[in-house]
Amino acid sequence: MYYDVVLENDGDTLLATCPDLPEVASVGDDEGEALLNVVEAIELAIQVRIAEREPVPEPSRHRKGRHPVRVPAQAAVKALLHNEMLKQNMRKSDLARAMSIHMPQVDRILNPKHSTKLETLELAFEKLGKHLEVRAG
Incomplete structure (x- = not known):
């Protein structure tokens, strides 16, 4: 998953924003630093949207x-899972019951910063009637 980022001069720094996620703004002393910093801001925006049950x-x-800035795979997969849950009107408690796990585990599954086993993510998608596919690009 790649989001487009716009870089603009902001005095002595570069301002990085993401049109698809208007809440995202980050700065850096140069292009490399600005693009590195904006990835963290995008991850945080995804985390907040998931917590507030807003679509990513x-x-x-x-x-x-x-x-184009690549979103870390864990965050991308968790955003897709969250969006599918919203589409199906499935709550976290519903997913917990379907997976036979406790609510704190679902919170961790949906947390983009928490490392989750691929098998667990596959099971979550399976419970939604979907299959997780992985490609290298």
């Missing part, structure tokens, strides 16, 4: 002049 927007098509 799919990245829009790449536009010329913007910088």
Whole structure:
């Protein structure tokens, strides 16, 4: 999953924003630092949207002049899982029952910063009637 990032001069620093996630803004002394910092801001935006039961927007098509930034795989998969839960009107408690686990475990499964076993994520998607597919690109 890649989000486009816009870099703008902001005095002595570069401001990085993400049009698909308007709450995201980060800075860096140079392009590399700004792009590195914005990844953390995107992860945080995903985490907040999941916590507030708001959909995580799919990245829009790449536009010329913007910088595509890769979202870490765990955060991307958890955003997809969360969005599917919203689409199916499934609550965390419903997923916990379906997976025969406790609520704190579901909270960890949906936390983009928490490392979750691939098998657990596959099971969560399975309980939603979906299959998790992985590709290298």
